[in-house]
Amino acid sequence: MDDFSGKTAVITGAASGIGLELAKQFGAAGMNLMLADVERPALDRAEAELREAGYPVSAREIDVRDHDQIIDLDHAARDRFGNVHVLCNNAGVGAGGPVADPDNLEAWRWTIDINLWGVIYGCKVFLPGMIEHGEQCHIVNTASMAGLGSAPMMGPYNISKYGVVALSETLSKEMQIMQTAVGVSVLCPAFVATGIANSDRNMPDDVRATLPKRAASSGMQAQIEAMVAGGINTEVVGQHVLDAVRNDRFWILTHDESKASVTARANDIVNSVNPSMRAGFA
Numbered sequence: 001m002d003d004f005s006g007k008t009a010v011i012t013g014a015a016s017g018i019g020l021e022l023a024k025q026f027g028a029a030g031m032n033l034m035l036a037d038v039e040r041p042a043l044d045r046a047e048a049e050l051r052e053a054g055y056p057v058s059a060r061e062i063d064v065r066d067h068d069q070i071i072d073l074d075h076a077a078r079d080r081f082g083n084v085h086v087l088c089n090n091a092g093v094g095a096g097g098p099v100a101d102p103d104n105l106e107a108w109r110w111t112i113d114i115n116l117w118g119v120i121y122g123c124k125v126f127l128p129g130m131i132e133h134g135e136q137c138h139i140v141n142t143a144s145m146a147g148l149g150s151a152p153m154m155g156p157y158n159i160s161k162y163g164v165v166a167l168s169e170t171l172s173k174e175m176q177i178m179q180t181a182v183g184v185s186v187l188c189p190a191f192v193a194t195g196i197a198n199s200d201r202n203m204p205d206d207v208r209a210t211l212p213k214r215a216a217s218s219g220m221q222a223q224i225e226a227m228v229a230g231g232i233n234t235e236v237v238g239q240h241v242l243d244a245v246r247n248d249r250f251w252i253l254t255h256d257e258s259k260a261s262v263t264a265r266a267n268d269i270v271n272s273v274n275p276s277m278r279a280g281f282a
């Protein structure tokens with residue numbers, strides 16, 4: 001898809017981090033912007049900032065766990081701007097906890113509902129319209145390097161991101177078989193400096209109430225915050241994404257230094273080597 005001007009992008013998780021950056025870069029490329037996020041104050045700020053920058057923008061408060069709200073988002077985008085050309089299924093949260101802990105089930109469910117079901121709903125709701133209008137368009141699903149390797153203590157996050165990778169690969173092949181004008185990419189960054197380490201700001205109270213006390217895991221939380229803060233900036237990620245959409249590139253791996261972990265894991269699989277701890281996501 002090489003012509004963005006006057007076309008429309010829908011971005012979930014657009015109020016902050018990678019989603020906000022994607023909105024800025026697609027806006028600068030001439031696109032209409034439909035922003036969606038669960039965090040109202042941040043969404044209002046993002047909408048105001050993008051409007052101030054001169055981009056045609058609309059915003060909708062939604063929870064991507066809710067299929068009906070994604071259907072409403074599709075209607076709102078089409079009512080306001082007409083055909084949708086770029087869909088970024090980007091909203092996500094980082095939450096974890098050991099597999100052996102029987103008490104973090106609700107946090108696992110919350111993570112998988114947002115990170116995986118949110119993306120599944122986005123694809124299923126928007127695709128019929130994108131296929132039908134027949135103009136060049138593109139879906140970008142945000143996964144992670146955690147979708148290409150399984151770091152410990154990140155079970156629900158890993159599961160959700162592997163799911164997003166599998167969904168995206170499947171979709172890409174189906175779009176080729178069906179000969180549609182819909183391109184597909186999957187975004188797999190390692191650490192990016194965003195608000196992801198504080199995802200629990202959006203955690204519903206009933207889910208939070210089921211969690212073990214934060215103090216018990218605060219050391220690990222501090223480590224995660226430091227790794228995220230030391231990540232690359234969102235601008236670089238946005239440039240990778242726009243380049244992939246322009247050139248119809250499926251895999252978007254933003255960290256060259258992480259690629260070796262993918263090769264190492266693939267070698268382990270074909271050589272029947274058991275999983276072990278090593279640097280990187282694999």
Ligand SMILES: NC(=O)c1ccc[n+]([C@@H]2O[C@H](COP(=O)([O-])OP(=O)(O)OC[C@H]3O[C@@H](n4cnc5c(N)ncnc54)[C@H](O)[C@@H]3O)[C@@H](O)[C@H]2O)c1
Pocket residue numbers: 012013014015016017018019036037038039042062063064065090091092093094114142143144145188189190191192193194195196197198199202228231
């Ligand atoms: N930051 C990283 O290191 C990193 C690395 C790999 C992948 N990712 C992925 O990038 C995506 C964006 O995250 P980010 O790093 O910009 O973090 P972020 O916290 O800055 O942004 C995530 C956005 O998603 C929104 N959101 C959360 N739950 C939602 C819900 N139920 N419905 C709608 N919106 C919701 C949040 O309000 C927030 O605006 C996520 O899918 C994340 O898993 C991030």
